[in-house]
Amino acid sequence: MNISFVKSKIGLVLAFIFLFTSCKKKEEEDIETHNPTPYSLEIPHGFPTNVNIPDDNPLTVEGIKLGRYLFYDDRMSGKADQGMGMSCSSCHQQAYAFDNPAGQGTGTTSLKTKNTVLPHINLVWNPGTYGWNGSVASIEEDVLLVIPDPTEFASTWPDVIAAISAEAMYPPMFEAAFGSKEITPERIAKAIAQFMRTMVSQDSKFDRVLRGDDNFTESERRGLVLFTTEEGADCFHCHGAPGNPLMTTHLFYNNAKDTIFDTSSDRYSVTNNPRDIGAYKATTLRNIELTGPYMHDGRFQTLDEVINFYSEGLLYSEYAHQLMHKVFPPYGNGAMLNPQEKADLKAFLLTLTDTVFINNPELSDPFQK
Amino acid sequence: MITMKIKISLFVLAALMLVSCKKKDETDTSPKTGKISISFEHFISNQPAIVNDYIYTNAAGNVYSFFLVRYFISDVELYKSDGSVVKIDKWTDHFYVDTDIPHTLEWNVFDEISIGNFDSLSFRFGFSDTKNQSFMFVNQPESNMVWPEELGGGYHYLQLEGKWIDPNGIKIGYAFHLGRGQHYDGSGNPVPPFIDNSFRVSLPNSAFSVETDKTTKLTLRMNIENWFEEPHLYDHNQWGGDIMQQQPAMLLAKENGWNVFSFNLNNN
Numbered sequence: 001m002n003i004s005f006v007k008s009k010i011g012l013v014l015a016f017i018f019l020f021t022s023c024k025k026k027e028e029e030d031i032e033t034h035n036p037t038p039y040s041l042e043i044p045h046g047f048p049t050n051v052n053i054p055d056d057n058p059l060t061v062e063g064i065k066l067g068r069y070l071f072y073d074d075r076m077s078g079k080a081d082q083g084m085g086m087s088c089s090s091c092h093q094q095a096y097a098f099d100n101p102a103g104q105g106t107g108t109t110s111l112k113t114k115n116t117v118l119p120h121i122n123l124v125w126n127p128g129t130y131g132w133n134g135s136v137a138s139i140e141e142d143v144l145l146v147i148p149d150p151t152e153f154a155s156t157w158p159d160v161i162a163a164i165s166a167e168a169m170y171p172p173m174f175e176a177a178f179g180s181k182e183i184t185p186e187r188i189a190k191a192i193a194q195f196m197r198t199m200v201s202q203d204s205k206f207d208r209v210l211r212g213d214d215n216f217t218e219s220e221r222r223g224l225v226l227f228t229t230e231e232g233a234d235c236f237h238c239h240g241a242p243g244n245p246l247m248t249t250h251l252f253y254n255n256a257k258d259t260i261f262d263t264s265s266d267r268y269s270v271t272n273n274p275r276d277i278g279a280y281k282a283t284t285l286r287n288i289e290l291t292g293p294y295m296h297d298g299r300f301q302t303l304d305e306v307i308n309f310y311s312e313g314l315l316y317s318e319y320a321h322q323l324m325h326k327v328f329p330p331y332g333n334g335a336m337l338n339p340q341e342k343a344d345l346k347a348f349l350l351t352l353t354d355t356v357f358i359n360n361p362e363l364s365d366p367f368q369k
Numbered sequence: 370m371i372t373m374k375i376k377i378s379l380f381v382l383a384a385l386m387l388v389s390c391k392k393k394d395e396t397d398t399s400p401k402t403g404k405i406s407i408s409f410e411h412f413i414s415n416q417p418a419i420v421n422d423y424i425y426t427n428a429a430g431n432v433y434s435f436f437l438v439r440y441f442i443s444d445v446e447l448y449k450s451d452g453s454v455v456k457i458d459k460w461t462d463h464f465y466v467d468t469d470i471p472h473t474l475e476w477n478v479f480d481e482i483s484i485g486n487f488d489s490l491s492f493r494f495g496f497s498d499t500k501n502q503s504f505m506f507v508n509q510p511e512s513n514m515v516w517p518e519e520l521g522g523g524y525h526y527l528q529l530e531g532k533w534i535d536p537n538g539i540k541i542g543y544a545f546h547l548g549r550g551q552h553y554d555g556s557g558n559p560v561p562p563f564i565d566n567s568f569r570v571s572l573p574n575s576a577f578s579v580e581t582d583k584t585t586k587l588t589l590r591m592n593i594e595n596w597f598e599e600p601h602l603y604d605h606n607q608w609g610g611d612i613m614q615q616q617p618a619m620l621l622a623k624e625n626g627w628n629v630f631s632f633n634l635n636n637n
Contacts (some may be wrong), residue, residue: 048508127509228517230544230611236517237544243504243515243522250509275421275436322436322530322542325611329539 067195223348495526521549
C-alpha cells in the first residue's frame with residue numbers, strides 16, 4: 001500500500017474535523033440546484049490509487065450515461081444526414097477492447113489514420129500522454145481533436161452540435177449531467193471522457209491469479225518467468241509485471257524494429273529529444289490477443305509474428321532503446337526463444353485477455369438494447 | 370499527483386482555519402523544531418551530467434553516455450552533535466528520485482526536526498530486505514521500479530542507464546540495475562535465499578544546523594562515475610548491458626556505491 005497516501009487521507013479527515021469543531025459554524029452556502037450523482041470508481045486490487053480525473057470533470061452517473069450515448073452515436077460526426085454517420089465506436093469497438101482489427105482507422109471521407117487505432121484500456125490511469133507518441137494531454141482534448149481531423153470525423157463543431165441538439169433525448173441529459181440544456185464542445189468532451197474513464201479492464205485470468213482466485217498453467221507460469229527476466233524474453237521493463245499490473249510503464253521506447261525512422265509521428269516529433277527517435281508508447285499488453293494488428297504501423301498481424309520479432313527479428317540502430325538488450329552484443333537479433341518458450345510466452349500473454357471487459361453491459365452500445 | 374493535491378488542500382484548509390477562526394490565546398509551548406529539504410543532483414566528473422552525448426570515459430576506459438538515473442533512498446538518519454539520532458520516518462521513510470521527473474529532485478521533508486547542530490547524515494541506498502516488500506507501491510512511477518518475483522521481488526534500488534561504445538564501435542545500452550541478487554542452482558534456476566544488495570551511505574562531512582521556522586536546504590550529489598571506479602574497476606565490456614541476473618556484477622556496484630554520494634549545504 002502507498003502509505004503516504006493513506007496517511008494523507010487520514011490527515012485530511014482530521015483537518016476537516018478540526019475545521020468543523022474549532023470554528024463557529026458559518027452560514028451554509030446556497031445549496032446548488034444542480035446535483036449530479038457522484039460516481040465512485042472502484043480501484044481494483046493492486047491497481048494504482050492515483051487516478052487521472054481532472055478537477056473540473058468529476059465522474060457522475062449522469063455524465064457517464066450521457067458520455068456512453070455520445071460515444072456510440074453516429075450523429076457525432078455531424079454528417080449522418082449525408083450518409084456519413086460515424087461515432088467513436090466506429091473505430092473503437094468493445095469486442096476488440098475498443099481497438100479495431102482493421103489496423104488503421106478510416107474516417108468519414110475514407111482517409112485513413114496515420115497509425116493504427118489504440119484500444120481504450122484503463123485510460124483513467126494514463127498520466128496525460130495519450131496517443132502513440134503521447135502528444136495528447138487528456139481524453140477531453142482527444143475528443144476535441146477527433147471532430148475536425150480529416151482522417152476521423154472530418155467535421156465541424158457547429159455541425160456536430162446541431163446534430164446532437166436535434167435529438168430530443170439529449171438536452172435533458174445535458175441538463176442532468178451539467179446543470180443546463182446547453183450543448184457545447186466542452187460538455188461533449190467531458191461526458192465522453194467520463195464514460196471512457198470507466199473502461200476498466202481488471203478481470204483477466206492474470207488478475208484472477210493475482211487475486212488468488214485462479215492458477216496459471218505450467219506453460220503460462222513459464223511464460224511469465226520468461227516475460228519478467230532479463231535472461232529470458234525480457235519484456236517487463238517496458239510492459240509491466242504483476243507488481244505493475246497496468247502492463248505498461250506509459251513510457252516511450254524505440255523497440256528496435258527498423259534501421260531508418262520516420263520521425264513524423266514518433267515521440268521525437270513531440271520532445272525533439274534524439275533519444276526519442278523511432279520511439280512510441282509501450283502500449284499495455286492487456287487484451288493484446290484482441291488488439292492486433294500490432295505496433296503503431298500495424299506491421300505484425302498476429303501475436304506469433306510479434307513473438308518471432310522479439311525472438312529473432314530485432315534490428316540494431318543507434319536509436320534502439322538501451323533496454324532492448326537482445327539487440328546488442330553478446331546477443332544479436334533477439335531473445336532466441338525455442339518453440340516451447342515461444343508457446344509459453346504466448347500462453348502467458350493470452351492470460352491478459354479480459355472477456356468480462358469486452359462483454360461488460362455497462363460499456364456496450366446503449367442504442368442496441 | 371494526488372498526494373500533491375491533498376497536500377495543497379491540507380494547506381488551504383490550514384490557511385482557512387487560521388483566518389476563519391478567532392485567534393485563540395497563544396501559549397508558547399511550541400516545540401523547538403525546524404525543517405529540512407534535500408535536493409538531488411547528478412554529476413559526472415564534477416559537472417552536471419549531460420544527457421545523450423558520448424563524452425564520458427569511465428575508469429575502465431569505456432566511452433559512455435548518460436541517459437537517466439532512478440533510485441530510492443530510505444531510512445535517513447541525522448546525527449546530532451549531542452549524540453542523539455533523528456530518523457526521517459514521520460510521513461514517509463523513503464524517497465524516489467528520477468532525473469526524468471523534475472519534482473522528484475527535491476524532497477521537502479515532512480518531519481519536524483529538533484533544532485540544533487548536526488554532524489552528519491546517512492541513508493540506505495535502496496531498501497533493506499525487511500522493507501523491500503513486493504506490491505508496496507501501486508502508483509507509477511514507483512511501481513515501474515518493480516523487481517521481478519522470480520529474481521527476488523521488491524523493487525529496483527537503482528536504474529542507471531545510457532550506452533557505451535564497445536571495442537567494435539557498437540553503441541550498447543547499459544541498464545546498470547541494482548536490486549536483490551540471486552543464487553542459481555545447477556540447472557540455472559534462481560534459488561532462495563535472495564541477496565540484499567542495499568547498503569548504507571554515510572556522509573561524514575555533512576554538518577548542518579536546523580533552526581526554528583527555517584528550512585535548511587541540503588543537497589545530495591550522486592557522482593555517477595564513482596559507480597564504476599572504487600574499489601572495483603567496473604568494465605561494461607566484461608559485464609554487458611543487463612546485470613539483474615549477475616550477482617557478481619551487482620556486488621561490484623554495491624561495493625562501489627559507498628562513495629558515490631557527496632553532501633552540500635546551500636547557504637540561502
